[in-house]
Amino acid sequence: MKLVRWGSKGSEKPGALDRDGRVRDLSSVLPDLAGAALSSASLAGLGSLDLHSLPLAPADARLGPCVGQVGKIICVGLNYSDHAAESNMPVPSEPVLFFKATSSIVGPNDDVVIPPGAEKVDWEVELGVVIGEEARYVSRERALDHVAGYCVVNDVSERAWQIECGGQWDKGKSADTFAPLGPWLVTRDDIPDPQALDMWLDVDGKRYQQGNTRTMIFDVATVVSYISHFMSLQPGDVISTGTPPGVGMGQKPAPVYLRAGQVMRLGVEGLGEQQQRTVASTAQASAFTR
Structure with a gap:
């Protein structure tokens, strides 16, 4: 699964690439790609989603750092x-x-x-x-x-x-x-x-x-x-x-x-x-x- 964070700097939202390479908005599923959202259980849950049921991010959306709240x-x-x-x-x-x-x-x-x-x-x-x-x-x-x-x-x-x-x-x-x-x-x-x-x-x-x-x-x-x-x-x-x-x-x-x-x-x-x-x-x- 290819996960992204998209949006303006400091206000990025989580997303995932669908099979057509388009960014789908995951913000209704989790707050950010950070911390506990990166656990094996969380990622397994994301992998089971029907991404095409989720809204598309704007085609021109900026991609932010792919991980949020990095500790070190x-x-x-x-x-x-x-x-x-x-x-x-x-x-x-x-x-x-x-x-x-x-x-x-x-x-x-x-x-x-x-x-x-x-x-x-x-x-x-x-x-x-x-x-x-x-x-x-x-x-x-x-x-x-x-x-x-x-x-x-x-x-x-x-x-x-x-x-x-x-x-x-x-x-x-x-x-x-x-x-x-x-x-x-x-x-x-x-x-x-x-x-x-x-x-x-x-x-x-x-x-x-x-x-x-x-x-x-x-x-x-x-x-x-x-x-x-x-x-x-x-x-x-x-x-x-x-x-x-x-x-x-x-x-x-x-x-x-x-x-x-x-x-x-x-x-x-x-x-x-x-x-x-x-x-x-x-x-x-x-x-x-x-």
Whole structure:
């Protein structure tokens, strides 16, 4: 099942794609695609609905982030060995974890804003894992039982703030608009093997990233189990599982970074496509200097 959230920013309603690819309004059935609505029982109930009996959303409705009320976004760094190589970093022996602020979440086709003073804004297509059932100390064998479904994530990053400012990576990952989610939350039953999905990203029509989730160092089940031993995973939490090679930082002979007025298009097999326009921030630069 392909679930969406549609409507103006901050007022999104839940919806689902019918067999003709049209968005049906689920707001009479549940308040939002968040929290308990992501449980296995809730999703089974949605799967039994006759979607064609529900009203259509407007054809031009904006798609918002495919999950509401996200508690945390946990990211896995350097989870593809060839991406680690292009980043000049060692292949990790355990998953590298960091966070993106939930205030960075936007819809799949919303603008990405380049913050004041940012000079090295980069792209990263990733498979997102949405938690549906609380997970604490779960085994790898049972880990996927706690997953509601999957989505596309663009882990937008400011590399100078990530790498050159000291401390954790979060500073380069958490600017407003740096976490487009969606277009769809595809339920787990529709993605029988999350380790067999092609993924890609273009900037202004040029293909930069082309990969497949089969080349992850730590697969989805391992990642969910591993994280659950350090923190509880709650319904609606999102795990962004890493990116294949082809990011701007790794381009040869010189890095390539985003500037205002460009268009990113990206997708993961079976999970839909995103498209974002990059725009310059209208905010005033602060007095902060590195």
